[in-house]
Each structure stands twice: as structure tokens, then as C-alpha cells.
Amino acid sequence: GAVVSQHPSWVICKSGxxxxxxxxxxxxxxxxxxxxxxxxxxxxxxxxxxxxxxKATYEQGVEKDKFLINHASLTxxxxxxxxxxxxxxxxxxxxxxxxxxDEQYFGPGTRLTVT
Amino acid sequence: GENVEQHPSTLSVQEGDxxxxxxxxxxxxxxxxxWYKQELGKRPQLIIDIRSNVGEKKDQRIAVTLNKxxxxxxxxxxxxxxxxxxxxxxxxxxxxxxxxxxxxxxxxVIP
Numbered sequence: 001g002a003v004v005s006q007h008p009s010w011v012i013c014k015s016g017x018x019x020x021x022x023x024x025x026x027x028x029x030x031x032x033x034x035x036x037x038x039x040x041x042x043x044x045x046x047x048x049x050x051x052x053x054x055k056a057t058y059e060q061g062v063e064k065d066k067f068l069i070n071h072a073s074l075t076x077x078x079x080x081x082x083x084x085x086x087x088x089x090x091x092x093x094x095x096x097x098x099x100x101x102d103e104q105y106f107g108p109g110t111r112l113t114v115t
Numbered sequence: 116g117e118n119v120e121q122h123p124s125t126l127s128v129q130e131g132d133x134x135x136x137x138x139x140x141x142x143x144x145x146x147x148x149x150w151y152k153q154e155l156g157k158r159p160q161l162i163i164d165i166r167s168n169v170g171e172k173k174d175q176r177i178a179v180t181l182n183k184x185x186x187x188x189x190x191x192x193x194x195x196x197x198x199x200x201x202x203x204x205x206x207x208x209x210x211x212x213x214x215x216x217x218x219x220x221x222x223x224v225i226p
Contacts (some may be wrong), residue, residue, distance in 0.1 A: 043216045103213055106158040
């Protein structure tokens, strides 16, 4: 399977600060990146979809000004949680795909805790 | 959009017994149906998948069946072992599109 890295693996931050999460596809070019969020004991919920070089498309209920997504290259996408609040505490997982591939691989995830 | 439902939400079986998890989907355009196993605090791991041109697929103790007409697919785990205990998610998609996940099934295999 594809190799996907995510950094950091976990982060604790204070309310009001911003956190940047990086997702890298190490052995293929990610034309599309999905960002998911998973709350405890719940399923993965899609937050946004980004295509390389384009603005991200956000799912209903996800604030685009709060969750900034940058997909400037085919191997790197970043998600920045701005002015984080305790309710943003969650497991964030990226998933890159190439072209029209139907196989989806997940990054190892980032556990964000906002105190 | 697609709507994927998954049942049961929790499942306990004795070691050695079989476990079956079922999912239904709504979008007839979906043609790819993966199953993921997620252990606590870890990323989902693909365990088996099936495409719409196939009715059944098996990999050792794991099998998946698909009924396109009824829009449902199922995961079958035989001879369950304690290490099979995890949360299992089904998903549906078509190429290049997002995955729609089921709500998950927490499987516990009792030794």
C-alpha cells in the first residue's frame, strides 16, 4: 500500500492558539487530498477535499476560515486549525489519492487536544 | 449524496465463532466497497475490498459479499480470534471521490 505520513502524531495546545498538521504522500503524487475528523467512538467524517493547486471544498458545517487547508504540492497538504477550542479536540486523518484511483490510504492521524 | 448504514454497532462473539457485519448504501453509482479495521488510537487499515463487478471475495478468514440489486454488502470473519477485536468500518465510493463511511461496528472476541 501507499506510504502516507502525518505530523505531528499528537499535539496538545491551549485554547485560542493555532495548530498546523502536515500530511505527506511519500511514494505517489496526491492529486486529491481528503481530510477527515474522527471524534471518540464515532466514524470518520469528511471535513474537506482539496486538489493540488486549487482551493479546498469544505463539507457543510465545516468552517473554512477556521480549518485552513493548503495543497500546494502533489506530496504535501497541510491543515491548520486556527483559534482552536476544546470542541476541536479530535483525531484528524488525511487521505491522499491519485487521479481516479478508488483505493484510499490513510495517514497515521493526529490526535489534537485543546485545553 | 451517498448514505451508508452499518449494523450492528456492537458485536460480541466467542473465540472461534463467526462474525458478520452488514452495510447498506443508497447511491447506485457507488462501485467500490472497502472494509477497514481500526484499533484504538490508530488509523483505519484496509482489510478487504470488493468492486461492483464481483459478488464475493475471500481472503483467508475474511470474506465480503456484495448484492448490487439490494445495495448491501457484508463482512464475514470466520474462526474469530481475540486479535480480531477492533472497530470495523465499511465504506462506499466511486473512483476519485470521497469515501462515505458507515458508523462502525465494535467487535469483541471473547477468549
